[in-house]
Amino acid sequence: xxxxxxxxxxxxxxxxLVYVWMFAPIVAVVILAFxxxxxxxFPMEGFSFKWFVKLSxxxxxxDAFKNSLVLGSLTAVFSTAIGVPAALAFIRYEFKGKExxxxxxxxxxxxxxxxxxxxxxxxxxxxxQPKSFALLLIGHVVLTLPxxxxxxxxxxxxxxxxxxxxxxxxxxxxxxxxxxxTFPLLAPAVFAGMLFAFTISFDDVTATxxxxxxxxxTVPVQIFSMLRTSISPEINALGAVMIVLTVSIPLAAGYxxxxxxxxxxx
Amino acid sequence: xxxxxxxxWLLLSPSLTAVFLLLIVPVCFVVVYSFWLRAPSGMDIPAFQFGNYAKFFADSFYPxxxxxxxxxxxxxxxxxxxxxxxxxxxxxxxESRLKPFLMxxxxxxxxxxxxxxxxxxxxxxxxxxLINHLLLKYSLISTPLxxxxxxGAVIMGLIQYLLPFMILNIYVSLDGIDKSLTEAAQSLxxxxxxAFREVTLPLSLPGVSAGCLLVFVLTCGTYLPPMILGGxxxxxxxxxxxxxxxGTLDWPFGSAISVILLLLLVIIxxxxxxxxxxxxxxxxxxxx
Numbered sequence: 007x008x009x010x011x012x013x014x015x016x017x018x019x020x021x022x023l024v025y026v027w028m029f030a031p032i033v034a035v036v037i038l039a040f041x042x043x044x045x046x047x048f049p050m051e052g053f054s055f056k057w058f059v060k061l062s063x064x065x066x067x068x069d070a071f072k073n074s075l076v077l078g079s080l081t082a083v084f085s086t087a088i089g090v091p092a093a094l095a096f097i098r099y100e101f102k103g104k105e106x107x108x109x110x111x112x113x114x115x116x117x118x119x120x121x122x123x124x125x126x127x128x129x130x131x132x133x134x135q136p137k138s139f140a141l142l143l144i145g146h147v148v149l150t151l152p153x154x155x156x157x158x159x160x161x162x163x164x165x166x167x168x169x170x171x172x173x174x175x176x177x178x179x180x181x182x183x184x185x186x187x188t189f190p191l192l193a194p195a196v197f198a199g200m201l202f203a204f205t206i207s208f209d210d211v212t213a214t215x216x217x218x219x220x221x222x223x224t225v226p227v228q229i230f231s232m233l234r235t236s237i238s239p240e241i242n243a244l245g246a247v248m249i250v251l252t253v254s255i256p257l258a259a260g261y262x263x264x265x266x267x268x269x270x271x272x
Numbered sequence: 273x274x275x276x277x278x279x280x281w282l283l284l285s286p287s288l289t290a291v292f293l294l295l296i297v298p299v300c301f302v303v304v305y306s307f308w309l310r311a312p313s314g315m316d317i318p319a320f321q322f323g324n325y326a327k328f329f330a331d332s333f334y335p336x337x338x339x340x341x342x343x344x345x346x347x348x349x350x351x352x353x354x355x356x357x358x359x360x361x362x363x364x365x366x367e368s369r370l371k372p373f374l375m376x377x378x379x380x381x382x383x384x385x386x387x388x389x390x391x392x393x394x395x396x397x398x399x400x401x402l403i404n405h406l407l408l409k410y411s412l413i414s415t416p417l418x419x420x421x422x423x424g425a426v427i428m429g430l431i432q433y434l435l436p437f438m439i440l441n442i443y444v445s446l447d448g449i450d451k452s453l454t455e456a457a458q459s460l461x462x463x464x465x466x467a468f469r470e471v472t473l474p475l476s477l478p479g480v481s482a483g484c485l486l487v488f489v490l491t492c493g494t495y496l497p498p499m500i501l502g503g504x505x506x507x508x509x510x511x512x513x514x515x516x517x518x519g520t521l522d523w524p525f526g527s528a529i530s531v532i533l534l535l536l537l538v539i540i541x542x543x544x545x546x547x548x549x550x551x552x553x554x555x556x557x558x559x560x
Contacts (some may be wrong), residue, residue: 017362019363020359020362024358027355029377031396032339032384032389034392034396035392035400037378088287090464091305092286092287092288095280098280099279101281112554114295118489118490118510120493120494121302121530122295125295128301129298132301147290148290148294155287156554209385211385211386226388229385249388252385
């Protein structure tokens with residue numbers, strides 16, 4: 007006997023609805039960014055780039071963008087610079103307390119960002135240091151480190167030790183082995199870690215609001231202070247720019263990384 | 273190759289130093305600070321007294337917010353579970369060629385700024401947002417429905433943020449289940465539904481509980497959705513911390529509230545770890 011609608015069809019429909027629910031607000035932001043009217047709401051009357059033009063003339067926002075880009079890049083560099091060696095230690099070596107240390111380094115994911123924000127700020131205050139760009143950078147490295155560790159470890163598991171041993175036994179020096187074998191194999195993992203760290207840093211607002219100052223704003227913090235007044239079409243436009251940036255960079259980079267990885271697989 | 277026993281420690285030392293100095297020490301500092309006295313001006317006075325905690329529990333104002341936080345977190349967990357299980361199950365069972373693409377779509381919100389995802393609901397739920405616009409246009413209502421600045425809106429924002437975590441956790445758990453188990457159950461006479469209920473569902477519970485824990489913990493520590501989408505009565509515990517520390521600069525009291533929040537979460541995570549093992553969560557997160 008065949009039922010009119012099978013359970014599987016219902017599951018599919020349900021999944022589609024969840025997708026619609028998840029993406030409708032995001033799509034709305036992008037669409038409304040092109041609404042030429044004073045109030046960034048429905049109905050759409052016309053289509054214009056005027057809010058984007060206005061954004062590009064707003065020096066506060068441009069400064070925030072520059073800040074966010076520099077901060078994100080530096081966070082990515084520092085976070086992977088200390089995260090990748092740690093990931094290597096966990097994947098490649100056996101030592102006492104490994105499990106515990108691994109949990110210790112990843113557990114900060116479970117600490118609410120509010121508390122991280124307060125804690126670091128309090129510490130800086132006790133040291134009688136002012137809020138600065140360095141505080142933002144330190145904070146973002148701490149925020150992103152557990153994620154970098156997770157991502158890099160997950161990628162490293164797939165790299166076999168035998169490749170290096172083969173190179174060494176065939177007469178390559180340790181340095182040559184690192185340059186020719188280990189680094190190319192490691193590069194996609196490092197790259198993925200950097201990308202993740204960059205995006206988290208670029209998007210973070212919960213902890214960053216504690217650390218930012220008027221001179222050291224990031225884009226999300228800037229959006230937050232713009233929201234204080236009301237939701238304007240300018241916010242939608244800025245949101246649209248952020249969405250396009252933070253979605254397209256990882257997608258493009260992921261594509262490049264895959265090509266890169268394929269070219270180097272021995 | 274010779275193994276040098278100090279080598280992993282050398283590789284680990286930068287991370288361990290960073291986490292120790294910039295995380296563990298500052299968090300301990302919050303605990304110490306929560307016993308201090310607030311000075312009318314200048315630096316706060318070192319002390320060991322429970323006044324800040326007494327203040328929190330002095331009347332019902334703060335405890336009510338704590339309970340509200342727990343309630344909102346539980347509601348969010350419940351709705352995330354209902355909204356997340358079926359799509360996760362869909363990914364597990366589907367043989368569509370679109371599956372990798374659909375999986376990337378689920379993870380896409382991770383890449384979109386939290387504040388934008390939160391404020392985007394204003395465009396949907398606001399007085400002149402999408403829903404009210406459509407309802408007014410087709411004359412189903414005459415005045416806009418007030419959908420913003422209440423608990424429902426806050427929960428919408430929270431789910432928007434947390435649903436991908438739930439879906440991924442459940443999916444990772446489902447993905448580890450051998451599909452031949454359900455086939456075996458069905459060939460032994462189970463209906464499809466029975467096979468799901470008796471085999472697949474119990475085996476997916478580790479992922480379900482990991483997702484629930486993660487959603488609960490992340491909800492308790494967030495203040496943006498209540499701030500942007502909620503009204504004056506929808507404040508959560510993290511909002512209190514933000515207001516005390518950034519608004520009124522009452523560091524000792526802000527620290528005490530932080531410690532209370534941290535204690536709540538430690539108890540929950542510890543209990544969870546006793547029974548389920550915390551590594552389940554990390555397993556799923558590394559897929560993101």
